[in-house]
Amino acid sequence: MGDNFFNFSLTTFNRSGRLLQIEYALNAVRNGKLSVGIRATDGVVIVTEKKMPSVLFDSKDVTKIEPITSSCGMVFAGLMADFRVLVRRSRKTAQTYKLTYGENQPIRELVKGTARVVQEYTQSGGVRPFGVSVLAAGYDDDGPHLYQIDPSGVYIQWKATAIGKGDANAKSDLERRATAGISFDDMTLDDAIHHALQTLRTGVEGEMTRSNIQVAVVDSTRKFRVLSEEEVQDFLDEAR
Amino acid sequence: MMEVNGSAMIVMAGKNCVGIASDRRLGWNKQMTVACDFQKVFQLNDRIIVGLAGLGTDVQSLRNLLRFRMNLYKLREEREMSPKAFSAMLASLLYEKRFGPYFVEPVVAGLNEDGKPFISSMDFIGAPTSAEDFVVQGTCYSQLHGMCESLYRPDMDQNALFETLSQCLQAAVDRDALSGWGAEVHIITPEGTYTRTLKSRQD
Numbered sequence: 001m002g003d004n005f006f007n008f009s010l011t012t013f014n015r016s017g018r019l020l021q022i023e024y025a026l027n028a029v030r031n032g033k034l035s036v037g038i039r040a041t042d043g044v045v046i047v048t049e050k051k052m053p054s055v056l057f058d059s060k061d062v063t064k065i066e067p068i069t070s071s072c073g074m075v076f077a078g079l080m081a082d083f084r085v086l087v088r089r090s091r092k093t094a095q096t097y098k099l100t101y102g103e104n105q106p107i108r109e110l111v112k113g114t115a116r117v118v119q120e121y122t123q124s125g126g127v128r129p130f131g132v133s134v135l136a137a138g139y140d141d142d143g144p145h146l147y148q149i150d151p152s153g154v155y156i157q158w159k160a161t162a163i164g165k166g167d168a169n170a171k172s173d174l175e176r177r178a179t180a181g182i183s184f185d186d187m188t189l190d191d192a193i194h195h196a197l198q199t200l201r202t203g204v205e206g207e208m209t210r211s212n213i214q215v216a217v218v219d220s221t222r223k224f225r226v227l228s229e230e231e232v233q234d235f236l237d238e239a240r
Numbered sequence: 241m242m243e244v245n246g247s248a249m250i251v252m253a254g255k256n257c258v259g260i261a262s263d264r265r266l267g268w269n270k271q272m273t274v275a276c277d278f279q280k281v282f283q284l285n286d287r288i289i290v291g292l293a294g295l296g297t298d299v300q301s302l303r304n305l306l307r308f309r310m311n312l313y314k315l316r317e318e319r320e321m322s323p324k325a326f327s328a329m330l331a332s333l334l335y336e337k338r339f340g341p342y343f344v345e346p347v348v349a350g351l352n353e354d355g356k357p358f359i360s361s362m363d364f365i366g367a368p369t370s371a372e373d374f375v376v377q378g379t380c381y382s383q384l385h386g387m388c389e390s391l392y393r394p395d396m397d398q399n400a401l402f403e404t405l406s407q408c409l410q411a412a413v414d415r416d417a418l419s420g421w422g423a424e425v426h427i428i429t430p431e432g433t434y435t436r437t438l439k440s441r442q443d
Contacts (some may be wrong), residue, residue: 099332100328100329100332101325101328101329101332102324102325102327102328103322103324103325103328106317108317109316109317112316141319
């Protein structure tokens with residue numbers, strides 16, 4: 001936590017029992033670009049908008065989706081710099097586990113560890129909460145998993161969800177699909193990718209192209225990977 | 241340090257079963273025998289038994305530490321630890337104390353999910369070896385190794401495994417002053433663990 005000059009927490013309760021700093025952090029998340037995740041029977045897909053504020057940006061280098069272990073990755077909505085801190089800590093925790101036990105950490109444990117860090121920053125001295133919600137996608141002995149971690153440190157497992165600007169609309173879109181008979185309990189990864197891209201479109205202004213969105217999957221081979229721009233283009237073309 | 245209290249143990253693989261045999265002597269200062277019922281073999285879950293050969297106090301402390309780690313793992317991960325993960329964890333634990341080690345040389349007998357046996361042993365700072373047939377540790381290491389090399393055959397059923405383990409252990413400890421004074425054998429099978437105490441020479 002760097003130089004800690006303060007002994008007191010900056011996140012304190014107000015009279016009605018709310019932690020306003022956490023609510024403000026959720027506002028920061030809601031300002032971030034939309035990210036959608038869907039868990040299929042044989043894998044998980046996460047997609048996000050990667051809009052560059054200017055054509056001068058070299059977008060190839062920018063990544064919003066980060067692998068944490070070979071079988072797990074994360075995407076965020078909110079402050080990218082805060083996300084990078086969490087990625088770094090999660091990676092270290094995961095590798096420490098691997099060093100001790102010789103196996104990849106199960107996704108739920110990894111998420112719990114990350115959520116613990118997030119919670120610590122809501123109660124420790126001199127720091128502010130993380131301004132990100134994180135979607136973690138992974139495949140372990142228990143199958144595919146999609147988890148969300150909030151700035152409060154709460155973690156939830158989802159079949160499908162969205163975070164960031166327009167998340168309410170996107171979640172309604174996902175719910176509509178579920179009530180229209182599309183079962184999230186019974187979906188292949190390929191279908192999930194299509195649904196995720198369609199849901200993402202509800203929150204993206206302008207056209208979705210291979211360079212302004214990012215897609216990552218983890219399937220039953222347990223390898224988490226970010227799709228190349230060519231692969232993304234293929235999925236966009238199929239959707240037309 | 242490893243010879244202060246005395247010990248002998250063997251882990252051997254059979255067909256869909258694994259067995260561990262150990263002596264029960266606790267000696268003092270390489271001289272007196274203080275106990276003939278000192279436990280050095282511990283069943284940590286349905287499919288893992290660890291045998292700890294070496295300094296008695298470290299045997300007991302390490303056993304408690306291992307139980308602590310197993311319990312926490314089970315609570316956090318909501319699943320049993322596999323023998324492979326256990327072995328890796330034990331090696332890591334021992335190496336953490338590289339410059340002030342536990343004077344214990346463990347042997348691990350485990351049964352994987354698919355019923356295949358898992359065997360490993362390591363030195364007191366956690367350098368692991370795994371084998372397909374058998375591993376030994378103790379003050380009569382050479383004697384144990386020799387006996388196992390002679391009597392071991394692959395794919396023994398649990399009865400043959402029990403016989404072989406018993407004969408190997410008894411013969412080896414009879415040629416070592418610091419081990420013996422009782423013996424116990426445990427066989428892990430997919431149906432459960434069978435434990436037998438052997439009547440042996442009390443000298």
